Amino acid sequence: MEESMIYVVAKNFIQADKVETVRSLASELITETRKEDGCISYNLVQDREEPGILTFIEEWESKDHLDAHMKTAHFVKIFPELLKCTLKEGEVNIYNQF
Amino acid sequence: MEESMIYVVAKNFIQADKVETVRSLASELITETRKEDGCISYNLVQDREEPGILTFIEEWESKDHLDAHMKTAHFVKIFPELLKCTLKEGEVNIYNQF
Numbered sequence: 001m002e003e004s005m006i007y008v009v010a011k012n013f014i015q016a017d018k019v020e021t022v023r024s025l026a027s028e029l030i031t032e033t034r035k036e037d038g039c040i041s042y043n044l045v046q047d048r049e050e051p052g053i054l055t056f057i058e059e060w061e062s063k064d065h066l067d068a069h070m071k072t073a074h075f076v077k078i079f080p081e082l083l084k085c086t087l088k089e090g091e092v093n094i095y096n097q098f
Numbered sequence: 099m100e101e102s103m104i105y106v107v108a109k110n111f112i113q114a115d116k117v118e119t120v121r122s123l124a125s126e127l128i129t130e131t132r133k134e135d136g137c138i139s140y141n142l143v144q145d146r147e148e149p150g151i152l153t154f155i156e157e158w159e160s161k162d163h164l165d166a167h168m169k170t171a172h173f174v175k176i177f178p179e180l181l182k183c184t185l186k187e188g189e190v191n192i193y194n195q196f
Contacts, residue, residue, distance in 0.1 A: 045193035
């Protein structure tokens with residue numbers, strides 16, 4: 001097990017008429033993800049100037065916990081639905097504490 | 099006072115030989131900023147694949163608190179020093195809870 005804490009910033013560019021669809025999809029994803037082992041925080045936020053920019057800001061106890069998250073039933077079900085709402089490829093950065 | 103909570107993700111692209119300079123500059127900035135009224139969290143993180151990407155992830159009680167932060171003596175002193183260590187313009191997003 002790799003033990004250092006991990007931060008994720010996953011920026012998504014959402015079609016204007018799909019923002020409320022994302023709200024509903026993300027609601028279930030957030031509820032289920034926050035119950036996962038190793039999830040310290042998991043938030044979806046909206047850019048104040050560009051409402052189509054919706055970004056997940058996440059903290060995980062380790063990279064292994066993040067990897068496990070991406071194999072959960074809720075992630076595997078909901079993430080492809082979120083992708084259908086995007087305009088273009090998103091930007092994901094995975095960080096360590098500096 | 100605008101009261102809704104604010105998230106900031108400020109991504110910086112740092113010159114390879116200036117990463118440790120940034121560590122030292124940021125250390126003082128982080129210590130002082132965490133004492134500020136309205137600062138919920140203030141972290142500097144490093145991309146796991148591109149160590150020159152150093153990103154501040156911040157949570158503030160309100161936009162007014164964030165605005166006040168950018169006028170503090172420590173920010174006004176240290177931020178221009180950080181800019182001197184960058185390769186190119188950074189990317190800042192200011193978010194509301196979605």
